[in-house]
Amino acid sequence: MNHFLHVDLDAFFASVEQLDFPELAGKPVIIGGLPTDRRSVVSTCSYEARKFGVHSAMPSAQAARLCPQGIFRHGRMSRYHEKSKEVMSIFLEFSPDIQQISIDEAFIDLTGTERLFGPPQETAIKLKQQVKERTGLTVSAGLASNKYLAKIASGMNKPDGFCHIKPGEEEQFMLSLPLKKLWGVGEKTLQKLQSSGFKTTRDIHAVSIETLSQLFGNACGTFLYNAVRGLDVEKFDTLSKSKSISSEKTFSYDLSELFIIETELLQLSQDVIFRVVSEELTSRTICLKIRYEDFTTVSARKTFGSYFFTSKSLFEEIKKLFIAKWDSKKGIRLLGISMQNLEKNTELQGELFDFGNKKQQLVEKTVIEINKKNPDSPVQNARLLI
């Protein structure tokens, strides 16, 4: 019998702020954009703020209307990463097999740890206590025989919750669950399910896998079929290695002037290549994303015969994609650039495919080193200093 524990830090960013600034404890803390920042949204908020109806991804201005006494703060990501590491290292004391799936959650495989720590449900309680005592943060935990169920269980009694789905009770548990609690079923799929007459997990359970696949596609149909039976749905199996790196920016005001647009594209190209090169990766596939003022979003992707190593070459190709795609009648609210299908950047590849760019590459590598040492005054392309 397998025992997976899923652990989720409660209102993580907001909790760290309340911890570091005790005067915020017990107050509605809202992390993300400030209400005065145009086009900003809430990243995380404390449970005190949630009582007012504030939630993640809500426009900050709306959050401020719902919760006028809300205390708005920009996130401090480096601090959250620090705190996250502390918590993850505690997890490692309970099992060598942990899988972090985001900054604030992880799976802990407790299979076979009984001899050391006792029954998994007691281990889970001990782990929660340890995290609380040593980091000041509370977590919600879910224990079950597979990862998918553990993930759903951890969300059942937030905050500071614990939910144990006992062996043999998996299917019953899923059949008692409202549809919107199914992880992997979002707004669109929920609507589609409901308009096809599926109101409960029982309704899904009653039909064949073929019917589900026909209605919702192969992957989604198979997923639904397994999920309502409490079977593992293999959502978390692949070791998610980075396959793409992207940078995007929503502008306070819509852009329509080509020079301004190209300057933003240059900045984004530099951001992306900086991170790709820093991680010793490269790719042949680049993608441009444009979101217009009416929120319609288009993208243009192209795969080349050789690899990208410099922002110069990336920028040049991105510009071409942009010109081919651009509808100049509409203002642009967002631009994004990504590099996809990333591969390890070996010296060999650099020499074989991009010998002509070796010098440019060296220049940019040097800039990256300087920026790393002195992040506050980065060496920048002259155009970006205008």
Next chain:
DNA sequence: TCTGGGGTCCTAGGACCC
């Protein structure tokens, strides 16, 4: 009240090759 940024995975359709 207008809707962030960073990711992953899936799908449909086209091109091309055998």
Next chain:
DNA sequence: TCTGGGGTCCTAGGACCC
């Protein structure tokens, strides 16, 4: 003159998650 399948790579868009 009509027309097979399978496989792979690629593109554009969509759904979902934190």
